[in-house]
Amino acid sequence: MxxxxxxxxxxxxxxxxxxxxxxxxxxxxxHPDAVPTVGAWVSPTTGRGDPGVVLRPFDPPAHDWLPGHRGVDLALPRGGPVRAAGDGTVFFSGAVAGTATVSIDHPDGTRTTYQPVIATVTAGDTVTEGQVIGTLGTDPRGWPGLSWGARRDGAYVNPLGLLPRPLIRLKPVDGPA
Structure with missing residues (x-):
């Protein structure tokens, strides 16, 4: 040799x-953006633990005053049902800067926000995980899908961190695939 x-x-x-x-x-x-949760939450678009198709990822700015994407955009057709990600109380239901918005306060201190949503709930309503809170409307800026955000302790966090972690299984390298 x-x-x-x-x-x-x-x-x-x-x-x-x-x-x-x-x-x-x-x-x-x-993941540093993950949000530790006590129970499993569900995706507002699928009603399950998987988020579905992510159209635009979480991209927070370095400082609050800088531009960035403080949530995730999930694929959902216009008119599709939008679900509460977890149990909570509707904090806000109305328009924010011309965009139909629903915000829900959850018992663990997380506030989730959903845009553009034509709400079927009003402020003060109690909602349960997976409950339909409205339907997807039209974003005035032209963005497709549902914009889903989350805040905890005054800071934006990646809402995908609310969902259960996927189970990853590795197949043997030497055996049949």
Whole structure:
């Protein structure tokens, strides 16, 4: 065996071990934008633990006064049902800057916001997880889908962090796929 082939095996082995270590560490890593929750919440578009199609991800600004995307946009056809992500009390139902909006306060201190939603609920109503709170309207800025936001302790958080973590299963490398 030449010195060249002997010396090139170690970097490959190190890369393989590092890759496997990273792969097994990922499922237990908590995303910094994740919101720890006591119970499982549901997506306002699917009514399940999976969010459906994310059209525009959470992209918070470095400072409150800078532009950014403080929620996520989820695919939903106009007129589709919008559901409460968790149990709570409707804090606001009306227009904000010309956009139909519903905000819900949840017992854990989280406030979720849904836009543009033609509400079937009013401020003060108690809602349950998965309950239809309205239908998707038309965004005056032309954005498609549902804009879903969440705030906790005065800070915007990634609402996808409210949903249950997906179960990740790895298939054996040596066995049949």
């Amino acid at each position: 030449s010195n060249w082939s002997r010396n090139t095996r170690w970097p490959r082995r190190i890369a393989a071990v590092a890759s496997l270590t990273l792969l097994f560490a990922l499922p237990t890593t908590v």
